[in-house]
Amino acid sequence: MYLHGTSKINAEGHLEIGGVDVADLAKEYGTPLYIVDEALVRQRANEYVSAFEASGLKFQVAYASKAFSVMAMCAIAEQEGLSLDVVSDGELYTALQAGFPAGRIHFHGNNKTPDEINMALDANIGCFVVDNFVELHMLNALAADKGKKVKILFRITPGVEAHTHEYISTGQQDSKFGFDLGNGAAKQAIEEALKLSNIEILGVHSHIGSQIFEVDGFRMAVDKVAAFAVQIREELGHTFQVINLGGGFGIRYVEGDTPLPVAQYVAAITDAIISNFSAANFPLPEIWVEPGRSIVGDAGTTLYTVGTMKEIPGVRKYIAVDGGMMDNPRPALYQSRYEAILANRANEANAETVTIAGKACESGDKLIIDLELPKAETGDLLAVFCTGAYNYAMASNYNRFRRPAVVFVKDGQSDLVVQRESLENIVGNDVIPARLRKSLAK
Template sequence: MQTVEANVRHSLEIGGVSTDKLVEEYGTPLMVYDEGMIRRNARAFRSAFESSELDFQVAYASKAFLCKEMARLANEEALSLDVVSGGELYTALEAGFPAARIHFHGNNKSEEELAMALDAEIGCFVVDNFLELEMLHDLASKRNQEVSILLRVTPGVEAHTHEYIMTGQEDSKFGFGLSNGQAETAIQIAARKPQYKLLGIHSHIGSQMFGTEGFDQAIQILTGFVYQMNKKYGLALPVLNVGGGFGVRYTEDDQPLTISEYVTAISESVKKHYTTHELPYPEVWIEPGRSMVAEAGTTLYKVGSKKIIPDLRTYITVDGGMTDNIRPALYQARYQAMLANRPDEDSTELVSVAGKCCESGDMLIWDLMLPPTNYGDILAVFSTGAYGYSMASNYNRIPRPAVVFADKGESRVVIERETYEDLVRKDQ
């Protein structure tokens, strides 16, 4: 979890900027990212792979959080970029991100999205299904354009995580199944298509993985499949993409490994299983998203009303909620928080933190110890940098918050706060 410190004015600091200054300048709710932490995470992934002596690509999974400035940061840190929609692709291109380092994912890419990516000459398509396998090739043939692809496969590994973020099991909407023969059929089709350059295979087994056993199991299965395809069809398949899913700390109960430990385990697993099958080492691709940005993000809210139900519960309400962080309602996600403007005071009051939306399920934190709260206090909720703003909505016609990057005592807006005028701009 990101380090926040009390300064001489007794408020928390993020990226060297006091939260009272941030709130005064930008208002609330406010998403604040420690930019230095994101950059350190990016460098940690690359450094760990450089130590492994494997060829590699680290692609930031932009679905976790994307704006033009985040795409620029990823480029500056020599990352590739994983996009899953035309909108994410458009954002990356508008930010000047090199198209050759963009990988296009998704289980239902439209013809228009595929054409857009072909026009941009992106680096790789991760093909997810038989319709896309044909549609993408037809479009590429009309352009006489060679296209690099990976095939997404489901290895049948069930990750120990929330069922909504498990993706590698056999019963999944993603990818070609290995055990039912669909992956091999897709390999045969792709290998015959003249416009395709078949780089290899892709797999993603799930998110919030606190161990490495699932990765090792998946890599063992994938390596066996690569070996079979090499022996049967003479295919090299030089790229192995093992996805992302590296765990982060949301509460003290979460005990993720370090970035280096995840990468080292993956690298050693690849070497072990490829050596067993006497295969040359592949270029290993990974796709960290949550682990790149989650702990770097903090959401600042202003405390509003308080409801005390004697002998039952005390609710405090903040000026945001499920519109800027739907994860507690969707995944039963848990967070830690504290009063940013009074970090040194003893926590003596058990409260539940409610959002302002007209939904009983709009609860950010159910049980939290805080100092007795007052109207106008600033609540800092930690580790909100992934899938907060990305999944934000305008439910109840609530504008989405501003997003700020803070680093070395300076801050800047990277996404402006929406206004009421923005809410009706498309209305007729």
């Protein structure tokens, strides 16, 4: 049994996170319940900051809020010295409502609307990551209307893809994101932007993949981005101040996952930057990265209550829980794998192989296939690990289920940071037109 962060099995044989027995959390807050190990979140954030400080380079570590965006998380990011990456007006609004400094917010996205851009301009955010030519000219025009000059990075596709243990150099032109290096679009974007009076080019942004367990892909991306920076300086006379290498740093979900220590990822990036730019007699740029999953992923645990069971002799035994694809769509979408235990009987020996089914009206609503557990009983608590990223963030009201509450735990204390949705919340935005109400009244 692999336990993350402050998680441990206490004297009662219960899972404990942040010094709090999860059985007590279930009684107080109900299930399904997202539990976040605050100390582990802060530890992960500090690992990035400390590693970059050791490099001696200027840097920003921007938390990718798409992984898990709530106001309490924005507060932690600010306290740990992180910047923030947002991709929508909702994420931007969450950050601003939390009091996050606007100057440390970076706005991503391949289809920013005029309303979103104006909202960000009015907030005086620190940087836009420009994704296409339409956005570039729209941003310039909207900034001109407000008498502002905005700082931007250009998102480029460097021709490197990396996922888990593999990386590949490829044309990578078939992507909805960014300006391609290979076909000249990236250079053309720089040329056009240099002519725009309300745009200040800080540099470029590159993102090569997700769940990356090696460093060669990052090194290769730095090689290509550095060569592009040199080309732009020589041919257009513009020097990049910032190189953003994106995110994608992996975490351990299940046995066999082998992510590297944060310091190893950072050292590979910073060493490659220093080597490439020094060799070209180029001023060392400020380095930005955007970890999301690797800060919150393994700090999250989802707690469910076991409900019904169904055994198909010689085929499979299903154990159903009170959540499912509504609070964690990743297994259905990506066949993502997770580990789990009976949180109230954590010391008992495994006795059967089961499939954990959700309660959504979908045959594909299976959270974990072939999980070894003690013989489960109705009312037991199932804890699914590493659900801090892209679980709450991707949760839905499918079947009109209510989205779960979120609690932070630390030093024996639990704090509610997102209330469980109520039935009133479910219908809160519904409207029945008067012509339909007439028929209902009959």
